[in-house]
Amino acid sequence: MGKDTKKRIEEAIISLEYQPNAVARGLKQKKTTTIGIIVANILHRFSTQVSRGIEDICHQYEYHTIICNADDDPEKEKKYVDMLKAKQVDGFIIIPTGLNEGLYKDLVKERYPLIFLDRKVETLSVPTVTLRNVKAGYEATLHLLDQNHENIAFISSPLTVSTRKERYQGYVKALEDKGAGIKENYVFGGDMNHLKDKFSAMLEAKDPPTAVICGNDRVLKSVLPVLKQQNISMPDELALITFDEVEFSEFFTPAITTVEQPAYEMGEKAADLLLQRINGKAEQAVGETQEFEPKLKIRESSLYKR
Amino acid sequence: MGKDTKKRIEEAIISLEYQPNAVARGLKQKKTTTIGIIVANILHRFSTQVSRGIEDICHQYEYHTIICNADDDPEKEKKYVDMLKAKQVDGFIIIPTGLNEGLYKDLVKERYPLIFLDRKVETLSVPTVTLRNVKAGYEATLHLLDQNHENIAFISSPLTVSTRKERYQGYVKALEDKGAGIKENYVFGGDMNHLKDKFSAMLEAKDPPTAVICGNDRVLKSVLPVLKQQNISMPDELALITFDEVEFSEFFTPAITTVEQPAYEMGEKAADLLLQRINGKAEQAVGETQEFEPKLKIRESSLYKR
DNA sequence: TCGTTTTTGTAAATCGTTTTACTAACCAAT
DNA sequence: ATTGGTTAGTAAAACGATTTACAAAAACGA
Numbered sequence: 001m002g003k004d005t006k007k008r009i010e011e012a013i014i015s016l017e018y019q020p021n022a023v024a025r026g027l028k029q030k031k032t033t034t035i036g037i038i039v040a041n042i043l044h045r046f047s048t049q050v051s052r053g054i055e056d057i058c059h060q061y062e063y064h065t066i067i068c069n070a071d072d073d074p075e076k077e078k079k080y081v082d083m084l085k086a087k088q089v090d091g092f093i094i095i096p097t098g099l100n101e102g103l104y105k106d107l108v109k110e111r112y113p114l115i116f117l118d119r120k121v122e123t124l125s126v127p128t129v130t131l132r133n134v135k136a137g138y139e140a141t142l143h144l145l146d147q148n149h150e151n152i153a154f155i156s157s158p159l160t161v162s163t164r165k166e167r168y169q170g171y172v173k174a175l176e177d178k179g180a181g182i183k184e185n186y187v188f189g190g191d192m193n194h195l196k197d198k199f200s201a202m203l204e205a206k207d208p209p210t211a212v213i214c215g216n217d218r219v220l221k222s223v224l225p226v227l228k229q230q231n232i233s234m235p236d237e238l239a240l241i242t243f244d245e246v247e248f249s250e251f252f253t254p255a256i257t258t259v260e261q262p263a264y265e266m267g268e269k270a271a272d273l274l275l276q277r278i279n280g281k282a283e284q285a286v287g288e289t290q291e292f293e294p295k296l297k298i299r300e301s302s303l304y305k306r
Numbered sequence: 307m308g309k310d311t312k313k314r315i316e317e318a319i320i321s322l323e324y325q326p327n328a329v330a331r332g333l334k335q336k337k338t339t340t341i342g343i344i345v346a347n348i349l350h351r352f353s354t355q356v357s358r359g360i361e362d363i364c365h366q367y368e369y370h371t372i373i374c375n376a377d378d379d380p381e382k383e384k385k386y387v388d389m390l391k392a393k394q395v396d397g398f399i400i401i402p403t404g405l406n407e408g409l410y411k412d413l414v415k416e417r418y419p420l421i422f423l424d425r426k427v428e429t430l431s432v433p434t435v436t437l438r439n440v441k442a443g444y445e446a447t448l449h450l451l452d453q454n455h456e457n458i459a460f461i462s463s464p465l466t467v468s469t470r471k472e473r474y475q476g477y478v479k480a481l482e483d484k485g486a487g488i489k490e491n492y493v494f495g496g497d498m499n500h501l502k503d504k505f506s507a508m509l510e511a512k513d514p515p516t517a518v519i520c521g522n523d524r525v526l527k528s529v530l531p532v533l534k535q536q537n538i539s540m541p542d543e544l545a546l547i548t549f550d551e552v553e554f555s556e557f558f559t560p561a562i563t564t565v566e567q568p569a570y571e572m573g574e575k576a577a578d579l580l581l582q583r584i585n586g587k588a589e590q591a592v593g594e595t596q597e598f599e600p601k602l603k604i605r606e607s608s609l610y611k612r
Numbered sequence: 613t614c615g616t617t618t619t620t621g622t623a624a625a626t627c628g629t630t631t632t633a634c635t636a637a638c639c640a641a642t
Numbered sequence: 643a644t645t646g647g648t649t650a651g652t653a654a655a656a657c658g659a660t661t662t663a664c665a666a667a668a669a670c671g672a
Contacts, residue, residue, distance in 0.1 A: 002619060002668095022392040023332045024658035027627050032329065034393075048354060055375065064389065066372055069361065083370065086328040087340075224557050248552070251530055253559030308649060330628035333657050 026088060034064045035274060036084030038077060040095045040119070040161075042069040045217050046244055046263045047095065050117060053267020054093060061275055063090075074099035081107065091274045096121055098161045113277040115270045120162040120289070127277070129270040129290045131261045133163050136294035137170025140213050140241050140259050143296060145178050147304035149211040149239055151186060155199055155223060156215025159189035164215055167243065171213065189215070195222045203230055203238075211302070214242035220256075240301040254300030262292050332394060340370045341580060342390030344383060346401045346425070346467075348375040351523050352550055352569045353401065356423060359573020360399060367581055369396075380405040387413065397580045402427055404467045419583040421576045426468040426595070433583075435576040435596045437567045439469050442600035443476025446519050446547050446565050449602060451484050453610035455517040455545055457492060461505055461529060462521025465495035470521055473549065477519065495521070501528045509536055509544075517608070520548035526562075546607045560606030568598050 012018070026032040037054060039047040051067055058065050066084060070077035074097050081103055084092065091113030096104060104124055107114050116128040144152050154171050156164050168189065175182050186209050188198050202208065203226070214220040220242040232238050234254050241257045249256040269290055318324070332338040343360060345353040357373055364371050372390065376383035380403050387409055390398065397419030402410065410430055413420050422434040450458050460477050462470050474495065481488050492515050494504050508514065509532070520526040526548040538544050540560050547563040555562040575596055 005620070019388075020392050021333075021394060021658050022389075023329055023338065023394045024627090025660075026329045027327075027333050027629085027658080028660045030627075042358065052348065052375075064372060064393070066370060069358075082325075083328075086326050087370070088327060088329045221554070224554065228557070246554070248527070248530065248554070248558070251534070251558055252554070311650070327628050330657090331630075333628080333659085334630045336657075 030088070032088050032090055033062060034066060034087070034089050035091045035093065035271075035278075036080070036087075036089040037065055037067045038070055038080050038084075038092065038094045039067065040070050040077075040097045041072050041218075042067075043218060044244070045247070046118065046261060049245070049263035050095070050267035050270070053264040053269075054271040055267075057268050057271035057275070063275065070097055072097055074103075078103050085112075091115075091278045093117055093270050093274055095119060096161075113274055115274045115277075117266065117270045118163055122162070127273050127288050127290070129266050129273065130292070131163070131266070131294055132291045133166035133294075134170040134173070136243065136259050136261075137167035137213075138174045139170070139294065139296050140167075140243070141171045141174035142178075143257075143298065143302060144211045144213070144239060144241060145174060145180065147211070147239060147302065149304070150180055151183070151207070151209040151211065153186040153199075153202060153209035153212040154188070154215070155195065155212055155219055156189040157192055157195070157219060164189065167215060192218065192222065195219065196226055199223060200226050200230065203232065209238070211239035211241070214240065217242065217244035217246060220244075220246065234301045235303055239304065249297075250299060252301070254303075257299045257302035258297050260295045260297055262295070266292055336394070338394050338396055339368060340372060340393070340395050341397045341399065341577075341584075342386070342393070342395040343371055343373045344376055344386050344390075344398065344400045345373065346376050346383075346403045347378050347524075348373075349524060350550070351553070352424065352567060355551070355569035356401070356573035356576070359570040359575075360577040361573075363574050363577035363581070369581065376403055378403055380409075384409050391418075397421075397584045399423055399576050399580055401425060402467075419580055421580045421583075423572065423576045424469055428468070433579050433594050433596070435572050435579065436598070437469070437572070437600055438597045439472035439600075440476040440479070442549065442565050442567075443473035443519075444480045445476070445600065445602050446473075446549070447477045447480035448484075449563075449604065449608060450517045450519070450545060450547060451480060451486065453517070453545060453608065455610070456486055457489070457513070457515040457517070459492040459505075459508060459515035459518040460494070460521070461501065461518055461525055462495040463498055463501070463525060470495065473521060498524065498528065501525065502532055505529060506532050506536065509538065515544070517545035517547070520546070523548065523550035523552060526550075526552065540607045541609055545610065555603075556605060558607070560609075563605045563608035564603050566601045566603055568601070572598055 035058065037051060039051065041047065055065050066087070066089065068080040070080060077097050077100050092107065093115045095117045096119050098119060098121065101121065101123060104121055104126070108124060108126060114126055116126050118130055120128050120130060141152060154168060156168065159165050159168055172182055185202065188195065188202070212223065214223050227234065227238065234240050241259065243259045245260045245263070246256050246258055249258055341364065343357060345357065347353065361371050372393070372395065374386040376386060383403050383406055398413065399421045401424045402422055404425060404427065407427065407429060410427055410432070414430060414432060420432055422432050424436055426434050426436060447458060460474060462474065465471050465474055478488055491508065494501065494508070518529065520529050533540065533544065540546050547565065549565045551566045551569070552562050552564055555564055
């Protein structure tokens with residue numbers, strides 16, 4: 001277009017105070033440059049870090065994000081999917097509750113660009129960004145075994161999603177590799193509401209564990225008060241290691257050993273994959289799984305010192 | 307409408323797999339049941355807590371939220387406002403960077419429902435949800451004075467926004483009320499990038515402060531490493547108190563004394579006010595400021611023990 | 613200057629709803 | 643059977659952009 005008409009148009013834009021209407025635009029173009037993000041539970045630090053990674057990439061490409069918190073509730077998850085569909089989002093990034101297979105399947109059938117994050121849904125071939133969780137569980141356990149712990153507890157929220165199942169598998173595998181049997185009563189994988197009681201009882205039983213692995217940051221948040229209450233000192237009386245990043249973990253006494261995930265990068269990756277799919281550059285990527293490496297950060301809480 | 311036609315319609319909805327299109331609906335109705343949230347910097351814990359409060363209320367009323375992170379950058383803030391306008395949001399909740407008066411003014415002029423959060427913009431009469439920050443600063447300082455501290459440092463990010471200015475005012479007022487003079491060299495309110503160096507120098511100077519107040523959680527995050535590095539122990543060598551909630555603060559050694567804001571509730575309140583304005587029930591509320599009370603949670607880091 | 617290409621102006625259809633209007637059909641009660 | 647009132651059905655305009663089409667005008671090279 002000619003450059004003086006261009007100028008004329010720009011003048012008109014300011015003189016008429018024209019403001020584009022993305023809703024009308026979206027209606028006609030069938031494209032909203034908006035993606036929907038549904039996280040299983042925003043209370044996990046992982047979720048917020050991942051969201052930032054997603055947002056930063058989207059911001060680069062002038063896409064926008066609507067973040068929804070399913071609150072571990074499949075009903076809510078479904079409601080949000082419907083809402084986001086109604087809003088004509090161009091694609092989804094979902095940390096699935098795992099309890100909505102039909103829903104996910106429909107999304108695939110309707111050819112919505114979709115990326116799973118954190119958790120795999122085995123029955124579907126959807127590109128997924130996840131951690132090598134078996135390895136994460138294995139390394140955490142191995143580290144404790146190396147400190148001569150034999151009675152290692154594994155405390156987790158319900159072992160319903162791949163993430164937790166795999167971490168547990170890693171735990172089991174490490175114990176087996178070292179010839180240590182797994183003891184049922186050192187394992188808890190259940191409702192967060194009972195976690196404190198069960199863990200408390202575990203510590204008060206005879207022959208209590210000398211080390212504990214927390215399945216994620218929310219578990220840690222329940223476990224620490226129990227230790228304080230029972231006046232158990234780390235790491236001498238109980239060694240501790242937790243999955244997920246803990247803010248200020250180096251300022252705890254003792255500093256907390258963690259197995260961290262590159263959450264931010266995982267978010268970036270997921271956004272990348274999704275935008276590629278949306279823009280048709282990556283049909284072939286469907287079904288691919290991107291695995292990230294866990295990072296064991298050894299601090300004081302897991303170091304044997306007797 | 308007759309109940310058999312209603313049934314007929316419902317059947318058609320499923321047989322045709324009808325899915326409503328909120329974009330078309332929004333276009334016609336000039337209403338998207340979506341609000342825009344712009345936070346000055348999502349890295350503050352306050353911002354994420356506040357967002358949750360907002361979201362929960364919005365979810366109740368079937369409104370949706372788009373959260374944007376201005377990253378302390380007025381340019382970005384403006385860009386996001388334009389984007390959200392284009393998306394035809396029904397209203398805004400903004401934690402203002404404070405450096406965009408014209409932008410805010412336009413929003414008011416264009417009669418957008420708007421609520422400010424956390425920070426006041428003095429020159430505009432916009433309903434604002436905020437903390438009694440002067441009181442917060444006063445109480446924090448008074449508490450340290452009560453522990454017989456006289457050399458109290460005040461470390462903050464730039465004193466450009468009302469929140470920080472007021473906390474500082476409270477600090478000054480408490481010192482004055484107790485007849486203690488304020489010493490310029492105990493005060494830092496500047497760029498986060500220089501914070502560590504400046505604070506480090508402050509501690510190494512002769513006659514260093516015996517207590518420090520951190521202006522917010524991000525400041526704390528810079529201050530703690532300095533203490534660790536200089537091997538300064540709390541609270542004997544330096545008492546510490548920080549604004550904002552710190553996760554796990556009771557598990558620090560020493561447990562960190564905090565001045566907390568009811569962030570979640572403040573978010574709820576802001577959302578409430580905004581939805582009332584959107585639905586025309588509260589024209590009169592314009593200009594009102596809702597102030598919340600700070601909560602001083604005394605823990606070990608501020609308790610004198612020599 | 614002619615013919616060709618590019619730029620400009622104008623108009624109409626479309627996206628999927630809501631809104632308004634109007635007519636037709638139905639039901640109950642007088 | 644007539645009246646009034648409700649419910650059904652149909653149609654068309656509107657929301658604010660994009661898209662397509664076509665005609666008119668301008669710019670260009672030979």
